[in-house]
Amino acid sequence: MNSKKLMLDMTVTENTPLGSLYGLLKLVPTDGSPLPDIAAGQFVQVEVSDSKTTYLRRPISVNYVDYKENRLWLLIRKAGEGTRHLAAAEVGKVINVILPLGRGFGIDNISGKKVLLVGGGVGVAPLLYLGEKLKEKGITPDFLLGARSEKDLLQLDDFAKTGNVFTSTEDGSHGEKGLVTTNSAFDGAYDKIFCCGPMPMMKAVAAVARKKGVECEVSLENKMACGLGACLCCVEKKNDGHNVCVCTDGPVFNINELPW
Amino acid sequence: MVELSVNLGELKLKNPVLTASGTFGYGEEYADFVDLNRLGGFIVKGTTLEPREGNDYPRMAETPSGMLNAVGLQNKGVDYFIEHIYPRICHYDTEVLVNVSGKCVEDYVKVCEKLAPLEKINAIEVNISCPNVKQGGMAYGTTCEGAAEVTSAVRKAWSRHLMVKLSPNVTSIADIARAVEDAGADSVSLINTLLGMAVDVERRRPYLSTVTGGLSGAAVKPVAVRMVWQVAKAVSIPVVGLGGIMNGSDALEFIMAGARAIEVGTANFIDPSVTMKIIDGITEFCDRQGVKDINELVGII
Numbered sequence: 001m002n003s004k005k006l007m008l009d010m011t012v013t014e015n016t017p018l019g020s021l022y023g024l025l026k027l028v029p030t031d032g033s034p035l036p037d038i039a040a041g042q043f044v045q046v047e048v049s050d051s052k053t054t055y056l057r058r059p060i061s062v063n064y065v066d067y068k069e070n071r072l073w074l075l076i077r078k079a080g081e082g083t084r085h086l087a088a089a090e091v092g093k094v095i096n097v098i099l100p101l102g103r104g105f106g107i108d109n110i111s112g113k114k115v116l117l118v119g120g121g122v123g124v125a126p127l128l129y130l131g132e133k134l135k136e137k138g139i140t141p142d143f144l145l146g147a148r149s150e151k152d153l154l155q156l157d158d159f160a161k162t163g164n165v166f167t168s169t170e171d172g173s174h175g176e177k178g179l180v181t182t183n184s185a186f187d188g189a190y191d192k193i194f195c196c197g198p199m200p201m202m203k204a205v206a207a208v209a210r211k212k213g214v215e216c217e218v219s220l221e222n223k224m225a226c227g228l229g230a231c232l233c234c235v236e237k238k239n240d241g242h243n244v245c246v247c248t249d250g251p252v253f254n255i256n257e258l259p260w
Numbered sequence: 261m262v263e264l265s266v267n268l269g270e271l272k273l274k275n276p277v278l279t280a281s282g283t284f285g286y287g288e289e290y291a292d293f294v295d296l297n298r299l300g301g302f303i304v305k306g307t308t309l310e311p312r313e314g315n316d317y318p319r320m321a322e323t324p325s326g327m328l329n330a331v332g333l334q335n336k337g338v339d340y341f342i343e344h345i346y347p348r349i350c351h352y353d354t355e356v357l358v359n360v361s362g363k364c365v366e367d368y369v370k371v372c373e374k375l376a377p378l379e380k381i382n383a384i385e386v387n388i389s390c391p392n393v394k395q396g397g398m399a400y401g402t403t404c405e406g407a408a409e410v411t412s413a414v415r416k417a418w419s420r421h422l423m424v425k426l427s428p429n430v431t432s433i434a435d436i437a438r439a440v441e442d443a444g445a446d447s448v449s450l451i452n453t454l455l456g457m458a459v460d461v462e463r464r465r466p467y468l469s470t471v472t473g474g475l476s477g478a479a480v481k482p483v484a485v486r487m488v489w490q491v492a493k494a495v496s497i498p499v500v501g502l503g504g505i506m507n508g509s510d511a512l513e514f515i516m517a518g519a520r521a522i523e524v525g526t527a528n529f530i531d532p533s534v535t536m537k538i539i540d541g542i543t544e545f546c547d548r549q550g551v552k553d554i555n556e557l558v559g560i561i
Contacts, residue, residue, distance in 0.1 A: 005292040007533060036340060047530070055477060056322050056529060099533065208320055225327060226529040230285035232305075232331045233320035243313050 003036045003100055003227070012093045013071065018153050022122065023061070023087030025074045030094055035072060038065050040130035041219055041252045042102030043196075044074070045227040046086060047096040054082035056225050059247070061126040061196070064158075071127075072097070075154065079123035086224070099154050100253050101227050105130050105217055111137055113191035117163075118180055118205050120146040120197025124154055126219060130194060131162035142166065142188065145203065146180035149173045181208050190214050206255040216255045222246040262546035263553040264539070266300070266520050268498040269446045271383050271421040273355060275299035276554060277511065277539050280502050280525030281306055281359035281385060281425075282331065283476075287352065293532035298539060300521060304341075306387050308360075309367045311337035315392060321458045321467035326477030326504070328456050329524060330470040332392045333361055338371045342378065350380040354405055355448030357423070361387040363396035365413045378416040382420050386405050386410060386445075389427030389452035391474045398533060401427035401452075404439035415444035423500065426450040426491070428480075433487045435493035441495045449500035449523060451484045469501050477526040478504040485517050493519020506534070508541015515542075518559040 010027035016054045017023050024052060029035065045057040062075035078084045089095060107130070115128045124145050134141045141163040147153045150173035157166050167175025168186040176183050180197075181204045190212075196219040210218035224234035228247035236246050239259050244250070264275035279302040285289060289301045296302065314334025323330045335341075341358070349356055358381055362368040368386065375381055388401035388410050400406035411424055424440040426433055428451035437448050453474025456465045466472075484503025492499045501519030505511050506527045514522045527534045542554065551557060 007531075035300070054322070054325060056327060057467060112540055125498065223318055225320055225329075225526075226283075226289075226532070228285070228289045228532060230283060230289045231320070231329070231529055232282075232316075232334050233329060235317050235319065235334070237317075241313070243317075 003038070005101065006036060006099060007096065008033070009094050010072065010097050012089045012091050012095065012240050015089055015091060018154050021078055021152070022154060023076045023078070025076060025086070025089060026071045027074065027095065027097070028069070035065060035067065035070055036100060038062055038100040039104035040107065040133040041126050043073070043227075043251060044097050044099040044102040046074070046103060048082040048085050049084050049096070051081050051085040054085065057227065058082045058086060059221070059224055059227055061219070061251070062100070062129055063125040064129045064132065072099070073126040075122060098227065102247055103249065105219075105252050106254070107133060107137065110134065110139060110192065113139065113184070115139060115192045115194065116142045116144060116185060116188065116190045118144045118146070118193060118195040118197070120180060120201040121152065121156070122186065123197030123201070123219070124159075126196055127194065128155060128158055128162065131159065135162060140164065142185060144180055144183055144185040146197065179204065181205060192216070195219070203260055205260050209255065217252050218255060219251045220246045220253065221251065231250050262543055262551055264543065266555060268383075268423070268500070268520055269421060272445070273353065274541055276515065276521040276542070277535055278303055278332060278357070278500065278523045279528060279535060280523040281387070283525040283528045284306045287349055289526065290532050293534055297353040297427070298524055300432050301357055303357040303359050303385050303523065304345075305335050306359045306361040306390065307335055307338050307341050307371060308333060308362060308376055309338055309370050311335065311340065314467040318467060318469055319473070321473070323456070323458055323475065324479060326475055326479035328458055328468060328473035328475055330392045330468045330473035332470070333390055338374045342374060345379055345424070346380070346508055350378070350381040355382055356380055356454045357383045357385050359387050359425070360398060360414070361390060363393070365410055367396070368410055369413050369417045372414050375419065380535060383422070383448055384418060385423040385425050386414055387452070388482050391427070391429065391453055391455045391472070392470060392512050401436065402430050402460070407436050408439040408443040411440045411443035411445050421446045421457045423449050425445045425452055427452050428483060428487055429455045434490045437491040437495045441497050445497060447498040448491060448495065448501055449502060451503045453481070454480055454483065476504070478506055480504045481510060481513075485513050487515055488519050489517040489561060505538070508538050508545060511538050511542055512557065513546055515554065515557050516561050517558070519560070520558050526533050
C-alpha cells in the first residue's frame with residue numbers, strides 16, 4: 001500500500017497512563033478530516049514541540065486505528081525526554097503527526113493461515129491493530145505477549161477481545177514464567193509468526209521460527225531522523241550486504257531478508 | 261509582490277531557496293509535502309563514482325537543537341543515478357543540482373564527465389567537506405591547496421555552473437573560499453556540518469559507530485551566519501548559505517550576511533514542508549518591509 005503521506009495536526013482526546021512507564025494516547029485530526037488508510041505495522045512521526053531537549057520527531061508505531069471514531073491510538077513508552085513529553089500530553093493538546101509511514105506486515109495472502117503474533121514490552125503496540133486486520137480477514141490470531149512482570153503487560157483486555165492470548169513474564173507473575181521463546185504457545189502449529197519487541201527477543205523468536213520452518217516477519221525500530229527515506233540514518237544491513245532504510249523498506253522485514 | 265529570482269552567475273534560480281544535499285533525498289521523498297516546482301532548486305544526495313554502503317549503524321544522534329550524523333555518503337553511484345533516478349526527476353520545473361563527492365581527484369572528474377551529457381543538470385555542488393568518510397571528502401576541504409586542486413580539476417571537466425561546498429572545520433574559511441574562487445569555482449556554498457561527538461554515558465560509549473560525526477541543525481546557525489559573512493566579504497563569486505535554517509527569518513539572516521541563495525537541510529526532517537514556509541516567510545517579510553527585490557537585501561551587513 002502506498003497511501004499519500006500526510007502531515008496532520010491531531011488533537012489528544014484521551015490519555016490513559018498504563019503503569020508508570022507507558023501512556024496510551026488517542027488522537028483525532030484537528031480539522032475533522034478522515035484518517036487515511038493505514039496498514040498494520042506502519043508508523044507515524046510525531047513532533048515534540050514543548051521539550052527543550054527534543055529536536056527531531058519521534059517515530060511511534062500505530063497501536064490501533066478506530067475508523068468508527070476517526071481516532072489514532074499511539075502506545076508510548078517513556079524512553080527519554082521526547083517520549084516522556086508525549087506521554088504527558090493533556091487532553092485537548094494539538095500534536096503534529098506525519099502518517100502513514102513505512103511498510104507494514106505482509107498479510108495480503110494470509111487467508112486460511114494460522115498465525116502467531118509475538119510481542120515484548122512496548123513492541124506489543126502494532127500487534128493489536130495487526131490482530132484487528134487479521135480478524136477482518138477471518139483469522140483469529142494467537143497472541144503471545146511477554147514482559148518483565150504482570151504490571152508491564154499492556155492492553156491485555158483489548159488483545160483478549162481480538163484473539164487468544166498467551167503470556168510470559170520473567171518473574172512468573174502472569175502466564176508462564178520465562179522468556180516468550182519457552183512459552184508453550186510455540187508448541188502449536190503455525191504458518192506465520194509476526195514479531196515486534198526488543199532486538200534480542202526478535203532474534204530469539206526468529207531463531208525458533210527458522211528451526212520450525214515457519215515464515216516470520218519482525219518489526220525493527222532503528223533510530224531515525226526523517227522517516228521518509230531521505231536522511232539514511234536508520235539503515236539495517238540486509239542479507240545481500242546492502243543497507244536499506246528501516247523507515248521505508250521496513251519497519252517490517254521478513255527474517256529471510258536479514259542476516260540473522 | 262517581491263521579486264525573488266536570483267542569479268548565481270549564469271545559473272538562474274526562481275527564488276533563493278534550495279535544499280541541502282543529504283537531507284532531501286532525490287526530491288521525490290518529499291513530493292507529498294512540497295511542490296518541488298516552487299523551489300529555487302534541490303540538491304540531490306552526494307553522488308560518487310562507485311556505489312557506497314556508507315558507515316555502520318548507528319549513524320545518528322540527537323543533540324541540543326541539532327543532530328549528529330555519520331551516514332558516510334551512502335549512495336548507489338553515478339551510473340545508477342543517471343540510469344534510474346535522473347529520468348524520474350528531470351521533468352521538474354526547478355533546478356536540480358548534483359552534489360559530487362570522491363575519494364580522489366580523479367573520481368570527482370570522472371563523475372563530472374558522466375554527468376556532463378545530462379541536459380537538466382545546470383550545476384553541480386562539489387563536496388570537499390564531508391566529515392564522515394576516510395578518504396577524500398573533508399581532507400580536501402581543509403587546506404587551500406587541496407580545495408584548489410579538486411576545484412581546478414573539476415573545472416576542466418565541467419563547463420556549467422560549479423559550486424564548491426566548504427567545510428567549517430578550518431581555521432580560516434575565507435582563505436579556502438578565495439582558493440576555490442581562484443581555481444575557477446562559480447560559487448561557494450557553506451557550511452557543511454561541524455565535526456562533533458556525543459557520548460552515551462550509561463553505556464560508556466559514543467553514540468555513533470564512527471565516534472565522530474557532522475553536527476547540523478539550529479545549533480550551528482550562528483557559526484554558519486558568521487562564516488557566510490566572512491566569506492562574502494572575501495570573494496566576489498556568489499555565496500550560498502546554509503546551516504540550521506528553520507524558517508524565513510533564519511534564511512534572511514544568511515541573505516543579509518551575504519548569501520545570494522540559501523539551502524535548507526536538517527529542518528526538512530522535522531517539517532517536510534518547511535521549504536514552502538520559508539519561501540512564504542521571505543515573501544511576507546519583503547512585502548511587509550517594502551522590499552521590491554530580494555537582491556536588495558543580499559550582503560547589506
